[in-house]
Amino acid sequence: MIRDNLATAQAQAWERLAAPGTWWTGAERIAIAAETRHAGNCALCTQRAAALSPLAVAGAHDRLAGSLPEAAIEAIHRIRTDSGRLGETWFRRLREAGMSEEAYVELVSVVAVVTAIDTFRHAAGLQQLPLPTPIDGAPARYRPRNARPGLCWVATLAPEDVTLDDPDLYREHPGPRERYGANIQRALSLVPHSMMHWWDLLEAMYQTSREMRDFACEYRAVTHAQIELLAARVSALNRCEY
Amino acid sequence: MVSHAALLRASGQNDNREYALDGLMDGATITGVPRGETLVALVDAALGRDEAALVPARAAVRASLGAAALIDATAVIGAFNGITRIADATGIPLEPAKAEQAADFFAALGIGRFREAKV
Numbered sequence: 042m043i044r045d046n047l048a049t050a051q052a053q054a055w056e057r058l059a060a061p062g063t064w065w066t067g068a069e070r071i072a073i074a075a076e077t078r079h080a081g082n083c084a085l086c087t088q089r090a091a092a093l094s095p096l097a098v099a100g101a102h103d104r105l106a107g108s109l110p111e112a113a114i115e116a117i118h119r120i121r122t123d124s125g126r127l128g129e130t131w132f133r134r135l136r137e138a139g140m141s142e143e144a145y146v147e148l149v150s151v152v153a154v155v156t157a158i159d160t161f162r163h164a165a166g167l168q169q170l171p172l173p174t175p176i177d178g179a180p181a182r183y184r185p186r187n188a189r190p191g192l193c194w195v196a197t198l199a200p201e202d203v204t205l206d207d208p209d210l211y212r213e214h215p216g217p218r219e220r221y222g223a224n225i226q227r228a229l230s231l232v233p234h235s236m237m238h239w240w241d242l243l244e245a246m247y248q249t250s251r252e253m254r255d256f257a258c259e260y261r262a263v264t265h266a267q268i269e270l271l272a273a274r275v276s277a278l279n280r281c282e283y
Numbered sequence: 284m285v286s287h288a289a290l291l292r293a294s295g296q297n298d299n300r301e302y303a304l305d306g307l308m309d310g311a312t313i314t315g316v317p318r319g320e321t322l323v324a325l326v327d328a329a330l331g332r333d334e335a336a337l338v339p340a341r342a343a344v345r346a347s348l349g350a351a352a353l354i355d356a357t358a359v360i361g362a363f364n365g366i367t368r369i370a371d372a373t374g375i376p377l378e379p380a381k382a383e384q385a386a387d388f389f390a391a392l393g394i395g396r397f398r399e400a401k402v
Contacts, residue, residue: 124368146373270302281367
């Protein structure tokens with residue numbers, strides 16, 4: 042039995058995959074989701090993941106039929122299968138191949154949502170969900186005017202730079218701010234709706250920022266220590282320093 | 284890794300317990316977290332996509348902690364299999380204050396080797 046707020050958050054996150062995004066259409070977002078699942082079967086990715094360096098293995102990805110550009114296929118496959126060894130040089134090559142930083146950020150959010158929900162269901166012994174049907178419509182193509190480069194590979198929007206034109210991505214209203222603005226929370230902020238898509242899901246699957254630091258109270262059926270053990274072990278296996 | 288190893292340590296300090304963080308990296312050292320070995324086995328089986336190991340690992344968590352705990356534990360596993368991709372695909376850095384607080388175990392656990400593997 043899945044607790045209500047977790048089931049609701051996952052259902053909403055899954056449905057949001059199919060809606061037109063900020064830089065990709067609903068059909069393109071579902072194609073990204075399908076390719077995320079398919080990456081696990083890619084022979085090139087399997088060979089690269091096993092190699093001392095992914096650069097040591099050349100070749101073409103085993104991709105699904107469709108119109109996603111090659112730069113997107115490379116991004117999806119590497120993020121899904123070997124994210125711990127991604128470097129800035131790799132990201133710069135994607136940019137040179139025509140991937141905009143905004144489209145990249147939204148792509149990362151879709152890969153992360155699909156990975157999170159698929160991993161959860163597999164680990165819990167639940168059937169994989171079918172991908173939702175894409176919803177027609179054009180991407181909004183909104184870039185926050187105060188987004189700035191410098192924190193990481195892509196521009197970010199700090200809480201203090203949010204304007205009234207931006208959605209309430211840090212949950213500041215009615216206050217106090219619920220998303221404090223840790224670097225990891227800023228990572229997807231160049232595309233506010235992608236950031237909210239991810240964090241609305243994450244907070245139900247893990248905990249909110251406030252709950253995370255409230256050691257006096259347990260909010261889940263596993264304790265704070267057990268939660269952080271799980272989180273840190275997953276991070277170690279994925280070779281994620283953050 | 285660093286953020287949540289630090290939170291694990293902080294949760295232990297709140298309970299007057301000291302956890303062995305080596306177990307986060309090697310998966311074998313007993314961390315001291317209640318039912319920690321059972322939970323680590325679940326993570327390793329789920330991320331290794333080892334069905335033969337996953338079925339008993341899942342059953343062990345359900346038997347020792349309950350069905351609700353299995354759901355919450357697997358939700359955390361899923362969440363972090365997603366968020367690690369966001370961190371690494373954007374090159375987001377650790378905040379300097381967190382890095383300073385974690386300097387002792389960062390070196391002891393050899394977490395720096397993650398950075399060295401990036402290309």
